[in-house]
Amino acid sequence: MDIAIRLDSVTKTYLTGTTQTTALNGISMTVNRGEMVAVMGASGSGKTTLMNIIGLLDDATTGTYLLNGKDIGSLKDKSKAELRNASFGFVVQDFALVDQYTVKQNVELPFTYSKLRRSRDEKDARIHEVLKMLGIENKEKERAVNLSGGQRQRVAIARAIICNPDIILADEPTGALDSVTSSEIMDVLAKLHSTGKTILVVTHDSNVAQCCQRVITISDGKIL
Amino acid sequence: MKQLKYVFSDFVRNKRVNLFFLIQMIVVFLLVGLSANSIISTMKGYRAVAAIRNAQAYILSDSTSDDRFHEIFEASDENEPKLRELLSFIKERNIEKTYSQYSYPVDQFNGMPVFQYTANRSFFEVFGLTCNQGSDFTENDYVLGTDGTIPIIVGYGLRTTYSLGETYPIRDAGTGMDLHCKVIGILPRGASFYDIHNLSNEINLDHSYIKPMQDGNIESMSFSDVDMAISSTVFFTNNVDEVRSVQQKSKELGLFDYKVSTPQERIQWFVEHMKERNLFLLSIATIIVIFAAIGMSANLSMIISKNMREYSIHILCGGRYIDIYKRLFMQMLILMLIALVPTAISIGLSTSLFVTAIFAVMISVAIMTTPIIKLYAMPINRLLKEGI
Ligand SMILES: Nc1ncnc2c1ncn2[C@@H]1O[C@H](COP(=O)(O)OP(=O)(O)OP(=O)(O)O)[C@@H](O)[C@H]1O
């Protein structure tokens, strides 16, 4: 099977002032293409740090990271940003929407940074397609701030998949939602998984973890 | 250019902060522009009178008491011939050359007053004035002609009112006589000279026309013509006694009390005066600029921290720090250009505006440095943490 993500002895230490924090302490793992994996662990165990490194938002201190077989250690900032745009979709606990933008403006933001040139019509069609898939096609012109939590997370997911990335990184996507809405959002992620997306979900919720094929548990920056 | 759309959306969303920022910029640029303007015009005035400054020359400053002045004016009928005698006396002195002019407002042109100047040879020479269409006055033009036509040179702004080569009936403002004036030359746009008694006064000639002060014409000059001609006279000579004899002659005739001084004294006084004024302006401007710069810097930090979340979301979607910088630069550039408009309007498209624009770029770079370094030093994950 194709390996999408491969980490070998990855560590991450943060230096704040004179104190060193080891957030990740020798992580080795692989995630296959098309797999849906849950990442669990206590608060402060290093889950977000791991997701940031996988999502090219942060650099590992030591160790190697192969994305689709390619070492990303040697990549320049520009290439990393391009990969963030084209290969990853991010979903986070507090949705990360710009409140004052409309749903459409939020969802089309990745187009701004995309290397692919799309006509206005192509963009509009894609936005409509994605919003429809998430059942919020009638909210296009609404400001993000006026939506419910579940609707906002749908907007965030729409934005995450607008450029059709292979991998979705969801950091506690249901952390701010009630249980009914949570299961709706997990259904959406499961549906995306069924279309072949590779999905990593950080969660504290065992119900969420149950939707995944595999669970990785982290404790003090190590995989148990 | 993609960031431009977000710059405008920021203007719309954060109206108040951006407006406040803009107002600070406007105030600062206006102050800098006006200071630069004052300094540059002082320097220009100083340079423009180089011919007088570097020559051995004298002027007659009027030190007549107000009462005496009134008496002379009251009896102008009686004093007019005496004044003419004095002017003739001046012309007869063994003086290398004299510079002299007088003028009257005579008309309106698009709301601007039109001035009728009468000037002698040295007026053009001293201020380097020369026509760029038609021709300058020649020696003959300063000699009273017989055909009754008087040549005139016209300022740029009146070039269509008084066309080159045409003859116009013009009333002499000093004497009220009707003249026939033929336009022989047009001055370039912005041609100007400086009032020798007040060098900060640059006198633009765009809405003026000039007729020659003709040698044999003293008899037809009016009282005030002669008065202005004498008081504007600069005597270029090595021989101060000749000038003192004019002073003496005036006293003998029972006319004005003149003091013989040098233009250098006036220039020195002017330079000192302007130095004080400019120093005052500069220190006020400096203080305000320092405070405003601190304010603007804080304001920019506020704009950035307000937008931190938005920036981090952009980065999540594939943006980079450089995109944020581009956006900030564009935002500054647009605000800067708008803020320069009031300065441009008040001082015109001049060297001072250019200086102000350079200053604007410098201060913008200066106030952007801190926030940008702060942003640069912040790893993406910290930015995301603070933003999201
Ligand atoms: N930018 C940073 N600077 C310093 N320390 C950091 C930074 N980011 C994370 N840490 C530290 O690294 C450790 C792991 O943090 P991380 O956010 O990855 O934990 P987490 O598992 O996501 O926790 P939570 O479940 O609360 O989200 C923590 O001790 C945290 O304090």
Ligand SMILES: [Mg+2]
């Ligand atoms: Mg976390």
